[in-house]
Amino acid sequence: MSKRITVAIDGPAASGKSTLARRIADKLGFICIDTGAMYRAVALWALRTKVALSDMHRLEQLAREANVEFVSGSSTVLLNGEDVTEAIRAAELGDAASQVSQVPSVRRALVRKQRDIGEQASVVMEGRDIGTMVFPDATVKIFLDASPEVRAERRANEMAMPAAAVAQQIAQRDLRDRTRTESPLVQAPDAVYVDTTGLSIDEVEAVLLKIVRDRTSNGKERTH
DSSP, X not given: OOOOOEEEEEOSTTSSHHHHHHHHHHHHXXXXXXXXXXXXXXXXXXXXXXXXXXXXXXXXXXXXXXXEEEOTTSOOEEETTEEOTTGGGSHHHHHHHHXXXXXXXXXXXXXXXXXXXXXXXXXXXXXXXIIIIIOTTOSEEEEEEOOHHXXXXXXXXXXXXXXXXXHHHHHXXXXXXXXXXXXOOOOOTTOEEEEOTTOOHHHXXXXXXXXXXXXXXXXXXXXX
């Protein structure tokens, strides 16, 4: 039986993690786990149930009880059986998810869920602390990055918002992610750094697939 493979992709907001993780997982036949979607799902549930984003106890309860599922071969995200793929991408959910992710007990609850998934199958998992905290022994670790200007432009195009406003949001998100006490955004020492500035999505995909295949054989660990 071939060994389960874990590909960890970390990086700041709008670096292309979600899109690339889905494409790489599809090519390798792995399950794609968007950890950011898990925090967004918890934030969505909190907003719907009027739970204050400062109520750490209730947020932990929601994180523990949330059943977040990813549909293989698609970007579909289910929360307690409901398709919330579009709902969690609403503009206000980004900031709410960032606040939720600051709660240590929420992070611990979701990390347990992420590890459970990774123990069942080969996965491509993306987020901000996958290679450092969730799967420190991941088979392959990649840190995606791009210039702040390019990241802001990408997100602005996705959300149809002014680039200046998006740039401010991303700067604030970067600051929170890098300075939080629990699992801050840092590049793992053994992660391969990939700067996507100036590269097309196809070019980045090719780079990442080569990195994975240099360490595995089309998703199967080398034995030599």
